[in-house]
Amino acid sequence: MVEVTEGAFASDGEIGLACDWHCRRRGGGCSLVEHYTLTSTRCDLHHVLAGFLVSFAGMVVVHELLHVAVHPMSGRSPHSIVGFGPSIGFYGHYSGEMTRNRFVAILLAPLVVISFVPLLVAAVAQVTSGWVAFISAFNAFCACADIFDAGLVLFQIPATAMFASRA
Numbered sequence: 001m002v003e004v005t006e007g008a009f010a011s012d013g014e015i016g017l018a019c020d021w022h023c024r025r026r027g028g029g030c031s032l033v034e035h036y037t038l039t040s041t042r043c044d045l046h047h048v049l050a051g052f053l054v055s056f057a058g059m060v061v062v063h064e065l066l067h068v069a070v071h072p073m074s075g076r077s078p079h080s081i082v083g084f085g086p087s088i089g090f091y092g093h094y095s096g097e098m099t100r101n102r103f104v105a106i107l108l109a110p111l112v113v114i115s116f117v118p119l120l121v122a123a124v125a126q127v128t129s130g131w132v133a134f135i136s137a138f139n140a141f142c143a144c145a146d147i148f149d150a151g152l153v154l155f156q157i158p159a160t161a162m163f164a165s166r167a
């Protein structure tokens with residue numbers, strides 16, 4: 001059997017790197033046959049699952065922090081609350097009063113920054129990335145409630161009104 005070096009794994013790209021990690025955990029390199037078996041089965045799955053979980057958790061944190069960044073005083077006010085609840089996960093909340101337009105901006109900031117900006121950058125730079133497309137689409141899906149709330153607020157509350165969120 002042909003021994004595959006770390007360099008060979010690395011040159012196989014991302015899945016190879018995931019496999020490399022797996023093989024090192026087993027205490028050494030693996031043969032070429034093992035490498036491709038692992039790559040096509042366990043490593044592939046590990047890679048996709050780990051990538052999904054890390055991306056999802058990271059995306060939720062960044063999403064919530066982007067809401068907070070648009071709070072009055074950029075989130076440094078005592079009314080800005082960032083926390084973690086077992087049932088709702090990581091969240092950011094503003095307990096004080098704000099203008100209607102500020103509230104709409106808070107609601108839509110993660111959608112614009114995580115879903116729209118990377119797509120625009122990818123289009124302008126002429127690059128494609130499956131993960132960027134996935135994160136963009138998944139964030140847009142997670143922002144459904146934000147979009148719905150922004151629509152309600154825009155159509156039902158006058159622009160000059162002050163707003164205090166109860167949620």
Ligand SMILES: [Zn+2]
Nearest residue numbers: 063110143146
């Ligand atoms: Zn949101």
